[in-house]
Amino acid sequence: MAFLIQPLAIQHEGRLNVTVDPRQHRAVFPFLKMHGLFNCFVILDLRGSPQRVPAEDVQRICDVRSGVGAEQLLAIEPPTDAGRSSGADVFMRIYNIDGAEVSACGNATRCVAYHLMRESGHETVTIETAAGLLRCSASGDQAVSVQFGPIGTAWNEVPLTGPADTSCLPIESGPLKGGFAVSVGNPHTVFFVDKLADVDIPRFAPPIQNHPIFESGTNVGVGEIVDACTIKLAVWERPGMLTQACGTGACAAAFVARQRRFISTDSVMVHLPGGTLRIDLREHGVTMTGPVATCCSGYLPLQLS
Numbered sequence: 001m002a003f004l005i006q007p008l009a010i011q012h013e014g015r016l017n018v019t020v021d022p023r024q025h026r027a028v029f030p031f032l033k034m035h036g037l038f039n040c041f042v043i044l045d046l047r048g049s050p051q052r053v054p055a056e057d058v059q060r061i062c063d064v065r066s067g068v069g070a071e072q073l074l075a076i077e078p079p080t081d082a083g084r085s086s087g088a089d090v091f092m093r094i095y096n097i098d099g100a101e102v103s104a105c106g107n108a109t110r111c112v113a114y115h116l117m118r119e120s121g122h123e124t125v126t127i128e129t130a131a132g133l134l135r136c137s138a139s140g141d142q143a144v145s146v147q148f149g150p151i152g153t154a155w156n157e158v159p160l161t162g163p164a165d166t167s168c169l170p171i172e173s174g175p176l177k178g179g180f181a182v183s184v185g186n187p188h189t190v191f192f193v194d195k196l197a198d199v200d201i202p203r204f205a206p207p208i209q210n211h212p213i214f215e216s217g218t219n220v221g222v223g224e225i226v227d228a229c230t231i232k233l234a235v236w237e238r239p240g241m242l243t244q245a246c247g248t249g250a251c252a253a254a255f256v257a258r259q260r261r262f263i264s265t266d267s268v269m270v271h272l273p274g275g276t277l278r279i280d281l282r283e284h285g286v287t288m289t290g291p292v293a294t295c296c297s298g299y300l301p302l303q304l305s
């Protein structure tokens with residue numbers, strides 16, 4: 001697969017349109033690469049030709065050696081009929097680097113929302129995902145807020161494979177004990193430790209991520225309380241990588257810290273290796289606010305089925 005990459009030559013007016021490469025007789029899909037706190041994404045606009053991206057293509061595109069390099073691939077598609085009648089502007093399909101579809105990604109939602117708001121000239125956009133509708137709004141020049149619904153805490157919402165106390169799971173790995181499992185549209189298990197820097201996350205997180213108590217694995221958050229309104233957080237994400245930032249992980253950690261009364265405010269600053277997110281905890285749900293950035297755009301010749 002060959003790529004034509006145009007660093008920083010970003011066209012924000014109009015859609016990313018599909019054209020045909022006359023030499024290769026293959027559809028050429030424009031892509032945009034963006035990041036939210038260095039959690040980076042390739043975005044494809046498939047509104048004109050909604051189809052699934054095969055797992056091998058996702059893997060190749062996301063691999064920094066063979067492709068563009070990204071931690072998730074996002075396909076913008078038309079909303080479903082149900083989504084459209086509830087006000088959704090688009091459907092966002094989320095692929096992890098192994099090609100598996102997942103139902104939520106906080107940083108990606110901010111990036112796609114920013115791109116769509118630039119395209120429409122509006123200050124708000126509603127994105128449908130497999131986990132439901134996400135209402136997004138501009139928050140200054142280069143930042144976006146996303147409203148998630150209420151955090152799920154029931155065992156079958158996470159989902160676990162059977163009934164268990166999600167607020168104190170009976171599993172452990174080294175210093176990771178007493179995890180609190182929640183759903184932010186995707187599964188997260190949050191542990192708090194005294195000193196985050198002392199935890200060897202690549203060693204201790206995988207046994208939690210892949211524990212049979214989870215129906216489809218879990219993302220693993222390891223947090224340290226800095227003060228009554230601030231958390232330091234690292235997230236080990238499915239399918240097995242330490243990220244610079246995780247938006248849904250930040251929502252999960254702020255929610256769990258509040259439940260455990262480790263923090264006393266409804267507005268929590270979550271410091272991740274890639275930067276800081278503000279998480280507002282409200283009765284009707286959680287709102288995440290943070291920056292986005294555009295890396296480059298280009299063209300991907302793909303044979304989608």
Ligand SMILES: N[C@@H](CCC[C@H](N)C(=O)O)C(=O)O
Nearest residue numbers: 105106107186238246247248
């Ligand atoms: N980085 C994302 C989460 C992406 C999905 C995750 N890897 C999963 O498997 O659920 C975020 O910002 O939320």
